[in-house]
Amino acid sequence: MPEVTFLEALRQGMWEEMERDERVFILGEDVGPYGGAFKVTDGFVKRFGEARVIDTPISEAAIVGAAAGAAHMGMRPVAEMQFIDFISCAYDMLTNYVATARYRAGLATPMVVRGPCGGYVRGGPFHSQNPEAAFLHTPGLKIVYPATARDAKGLIKSSIRDEDPVLYLEHKWLYRRIKEQLPEGEEILTPIGKARLAREGKHLSIITYGATVWKSLEAAEQLEKDDGLSIEVLDLRTLVPMDDAAIMQTVQKTNKVLIVHEDTRTGGIAGEIAARINERAFEWLDGPIMRVTAHDVPLPYAPTLEDFVLPQTDDIVKAARWLAAY
Amino acid sequence: MTSRAAPALPAGPATQPAPPPPPPAALSRDQLVEIYYYLRLTRTLEERLVALYRQSKVIGGLFRSLGQEGESVASAYALDRGRHQDILSPLIRNLGSLLVMGAKPVEILRQYMAKAESPTHGRELNVHFNDLERGYLGQISHLGDMIPVMAGIALTFKLRGEARVGLVYIGDGGTSTGTFHEGLNLAAVQRLPLVVIGEYNHWAYSTPPAKQFAVRDLAEKAKGYGIPAVTVDGNDVIAVYEATKLAVDRARRGKGVHFIEVKTYRRKGHAEHDDQHYVPKEDLERWAQENDPVDRYVQRLLGADVVSEADLKDIDDRVRVEIDQATDACVDEPLPQAETALPGVYVDPPAADTLWFKAL
Numbered sequence: 001m002p003e004v005t006f007l008e009a010l011r012q013g014m015w016e017e018m019e020r021d022e023r024v025f026i027l028g029e030d031v032g033p034y035g036g037a038f039k040v041t042d043g044f045v046k047r048f049g050e051a052r053v054i055d056t057p058i059s060e061a062a063i064v065g066a067a068a069g070a071a072h073m074g075m076r077p078v079a080e081m082q083f084i085d086f087i088s089c090a091y092d093m094l095t096n097y098v099a100t101a102r103y104r105a106g107l108a109t110p111m112v113v114r115g116p117c118g119g120y121v122r123g124g125p126f127h128s129q130n131p132e133a134a135f136l137h138t139p140g141l142k143i144v145y146p147a148t149a150r151d152a153k154g155l156i157k158s159s160i161r162d163e164d165p166v167l168y169l170e171h172k173w174l175y176r177r178i179k180e181q182l183p184e185g186e187e188i189l190t191p192i193g194k195a196r197l198a199r200e201g202k203h204l205s206i207i208t209y210g211a212t213v214w215k216s217l218e219a220a221e222q223l224e225k226d227d228g229l230s231i232e233v234l235d236l237r238t239l240v241p242m243d244d245a246a247i248m249q250t251v252q253k254t255n256k257v258l259i260v261h262e263d264t265r266t267g268g269i270a271g272e273i274a275a276r277i278n279e280r281a282f283e284w285l286d287g288p289i290m291r292v293t294a295h296d297v298p299l300p301y302a303p304t305l306e307d308f309v310l311p312q313t314d315d316i317v318k319a320a321r322w323l324a325a326y
Numbered sequence: 327m328t329s330r331a332a333p334a335l336p337a338g339p340a341t342q343p344a345p346p347p348p349p350p351a352a353l354s355r356d357q358l359v360e361i362y363y364y365l366r367l368t369r370t371l372e373e374r375l376v377a378l379y380r381q382s383k384v385i386g387g388l389f390r391s392l393g394q395e396g397e398s399v400a401s402a403y404a405l406d407r408g409r410h411q412d413i414l415s416p417l418i419r420n421l422g423s424l425l426v427m428g429a430k431p432v433e434i435l436r437q438y439m440a441k442a443e444s445p446t447h448g449r450e451l452n453v454h455f456n457d458l459e460r461g462y463l464g465q466i467s468h469l470g471d472m473i474p475v476m477a478g479i480a481l482t483f484k485l486r487g488e489a490r491v492g493l494v495y496i497g498d499g500g501t502s503t504g505t506f507h508e509g510l511n512l513a514a515v516q517r518l519p520l521v522v523i524g525e526y527n528h529w530a531y532s533t534p535p536a537k538q539f540a541v542r543d544l545a546e547k548a549k550g551y552g553i554p555a556v557t558v559d560g561n562d563v564i565a566v567y568e569a570t571k572l573a574v575d576r577a578r579r580g581k582g583v584h585f586i587e588v589k590t591y592r593r594k595g596h597a598e599h600d601d602q603h604y605v606p607k608e609d610l611e612r613w614a615q616e617n618d619p620v621d622r623y624v625q626r627l628l629g630a631d632v633v634s635e636a637d638l639k640d641i642d643d644r645v646r647v648e649i650d651q652a653t654d655a656c657v658d659e660p661l662p663q664a665e666t667a668l669p670g671v672y673v674d675p676p677a678a679d680t681l682w683f684k685a686l
Contacts, residue, residue: 025485051485057515062474062508069478072458075485077478093505097471103671104450105464139671139678163673193674241675279682 001181006174009149009182011040013156014078016187018048021076024160027054027063028080037082038116038175060089064113068098068165071111076160081115084169085129098165099140112159114168118211118262119294119310121173124301130210130263132239135167136272143239144192145169147213149180151237154190162192171211178214193238195246201232204324205250207273208260209236212311216260219316229324239269247273248281255286258320262310265293287326292319353567357403358632359641361563364399365620366645368422371431374649375438379598383657385440386451391419393593394527396619397560398422401523401586404570405493407461412574413479414493415463415472416453419527419592423495424453428460432652441659448662469500473509473522480518491577493521493570499530499538501547510583514551517582521573522548524585525560527592532604548585560588561619564626591617 004012018024025048026041032055035042045053056063060081067077081087087094094113101107119128135141142164146152152170159166182188198213199220206216213235220231234250236243251257257277259270270291277289292311300306353361372390379388391398398416402423405412416423421434436444437452445455454464463479465472476494483490496506501524513520524544528535541547545555554576558569566588573584591613595602602610627633669677 054516057508057511059474059508059512061471061505062477062512065471065474065505065509066478066481066512069475069480070482070485071478072463072475073479073482075482092468093471093474096468097466097475100466102673104454104466105446105456106670107456107458107463142672241672 001183003179003181004149005176006146006149006152006170006178007038007040007176009153009180010156010170011042012182013153013188014041014160015044015047017076017157017160018044018052021160023074024076024078025052025054025070026078026080027056027067029056029058029063029082031055031080036080038172041080060086061093064090064093064098067111067113068093068101068109071109071165072101072107076110078112078114078160081113083127084115084117084131085126087113087115087131088134091134094135094141094165094167095138099138101140102164103140108163109165110163112156112166112168114156114159114170116172116175117169118171118173119299119306120211122301122303122306123299125298128299130169130261132167132169133263133268136239136269140165141240142166142192143169144237145171145209145239146190146237147171147174147198147210147235149178150182150188151190151196153182154188155192155237157187158189158192161189166192169210173211174214190237193241193243195243196235196237197232197246197250198235199231199233201230202254203230204256204258204320205232205234205254206258206260206316206320207234207236207247207250209239209269210262212260212262212316215311215313216316218313219320222313222317223320223324227321227324229320231320242273242276244276244280247277251277251281252284255284256323256326257285257289258292258316258323259289260292260311260316262294264296265291266296268293287323290319290323292316352571355632358627359637361399361403361567362623362627362633362638363641363645364403364422364426365395365563365623366642367425367431367648368395368399369620370642370645370649371425371434372421374653375435376598378435378439378653378657384438386438388438388598389418389452389596390594390598391421393561393613393618394419394525394590395422396563396623397523397525397566397588397590399426400563400566401493401570401588402426404567404574405461405491409459411461412491412493413458413461413463413476415465415476415495417465417495417497417500417525418453419525420495421453424462427462429457429462430652431649432655435652436656436659439656439659440661441656442662442666443656443659447666468503468505469497470503470505470509473506474512475509477509477513477516477518477520480513480520481516483519484516489578491519491521491574493523493574495523495525497530498524498526498528498535498544499533501544502538510548510553510585511551513583514553517580519577519580520583521570521577522583522585523570524548524587526587526589529592529596529605531596531600544587545585553583553585555585555587557587557589560590561617561622563619563623590619
């Protein structure tokens with residue numbers, strides 16, 4: 001089995017869907033001959049032509065709006081945000097127009113908005129964001145956030161095939177860092193709405209997604225080695241709809257929960273997960289639900305600052321150790 | 327041209343040549359009469375909605391298109407209509423456009439009264455509903471957003487090689503939004519089969535054009551994107567029809583986006599609650615007395631001996647019966663059952679969860 005990067009897996013997924021379904025097309029900034037800022041669509045225009053790989057003006061609202069119109073007509077647009085930070089320019093279009101379309105008007109809007117997110121790359125305040133919390137609060141959008149190469153491929157394919165709009169967040173720190181052997185000739189479809197047990201454990205559960213899945217796994221290994229702790233790591237993979245069953249299962253198994261995410265704390269996903277556990281599994285808890293997240297500041301540029309603000313493996317180790325001893 | 331002074335209003339009487347020219351040969355007598363029917367249907371339906379509003383049967387606000395029925399009906403009439411033909415996206419004051427595309431008065435009445443059987447089952451208001459087969463896509467309240475969305479629909483026509491056209495309306499105030507500009511530019515770059523009707527009706531809620539933009543004509547904005555743009559008398563039904571028809575035909579032939587500015591006047595407040603104290607009374611009176619689009623159209627038909635006054639009265643009577651029947655059919659219908667609020671946010675999951683306290 002060939003080893004492929006997270007980015008290559010994503011690319012393969014989009015390529016396969018475009019080969020399979022002529023309704024699928026790509027639109028975004030510099031996605032054509034240039035192949036996208038991170039080369040996710042490299043070679044696409046040569047294979048599929050300019051009609052299906054459309055270079056657009058720098059107009060995120062128009063990109064998302066046009067994708068919506070095409071989706072109403074039965075197309076399957078995949079809209080790229082060059083950096084996901086710029087999705088805020090299309091916030092109105094996504095939350096007011098796209099997300100509400102089925103409910104308010106019975107309009108199908110099967111489309112994907114995807115783009116590179118996340119920090120740990122010295123990108124500064126506007127090339128490092130994690131926008132999921134802004135959209136978690138919007139009924140009508142689905143949000144997927146793969147952590148592995150396999151899921152990068154499986155989730156982009158499932159997202160393109162989904163009947164509803166999907167926000168697909170791809171962490172740029174994972175693009176070329178994560179490699180995995182993927183079988184050739186096998187169709188990989190990761191179901192939307194299903195979490196993945198990334199590591200089994202019995203003393204404490206870490207619930208996480210995206211880049212911090214890898215940092216949590218690293219922390220779990222260290223805690224096993226140094227402290228003899230058995231840490232379970234649940235990779236959510238999908239944020240909307242959230243896999244409540246998987247969350248409650250791990251809570252009932254370990255009775256202690258640490259929620260880890262890279263986004264800032266206040267109003268972040270961890271708060272929502274904690275509330276759900278509180279409502280459904282309160283009596284299973286042997287300790288407070290704790291959070292390891294970014295600090296509540298815009299993400300700074302300097303390595304010393306960024307490393308302090310974002311959750312690091314060592315932060316997770318210390319937090320998990322504290323909670324395990326509670 | 328960048329003066330912030332209020333642009334001169336298109337004079338009412340001066341735009342009315344006398345004697346009226348003959349109707350254009352391109353429209354048959356039946357078509358000319360049908361246009362009158364839609365004008366009357368729009369106005370009568372709105373008058374009925376006012377009555378229902380005063381009886382508190384309309385649940386939300388009521389928005390009138392009085393004075394703008396001509397450009398709405400005429401522009402929509404220039405499209406190919408029927409199943410899977412052209413598609414337009416109306417604004418709140420384009421009731422006439424919706425009716426021309428095949429929306430039924432009973433659907434409008436149900437929408438305003440939030441009935442269970444309304445096209446959106448009580449989820450959305452007034453003209454915010456759609457039927458893409460008949461050819462209309464309801465707006466959302468965020469002005470300008472329908473420009474990119476309709477660009478996406480026109481893009482689909484282009485990608486599929488279909489000879490279909492999209493048409494979308496934007497008000498003078500709406501041209502200040504970012505989505506208007508982003509959408510227009512994208513459509514221009516892609517040479518999409520899209521016609522944009524810019525409605526210069528002099529009021530964006532209470533804001534006059536001089537506080538909204540520093541150009542004289544909305545057409546100038548479109549020209550800035552390389553789009554052919556014309557300004558026409560929006561209360562001259564035939565002029566709007568002809569300009570739109572030309573633009574639609576060109577768009578259909580692959581000539582890209584076209585912009586038509588229609589100068590008109592909003593003769594009612596933003597909505598029924600708005601007493602328009604900010605509007606000069608003499609302007610309202612002048613536009614009502616000298617430049618009503620329906621009156622002008624009637625004069626033109628009568629002047630060209632296309633119809634008789636008796637013919638028109640027959641249509642008026644028919645419209646009144648139609649609106650009576652539509653009202654009777656739905657006025658006593660129930661509102662939607664509360665639990666129907668939950669399904670349909672997604673295909674999967676099929677419904678939102680009922681919250682725990684509802685079971686207490």
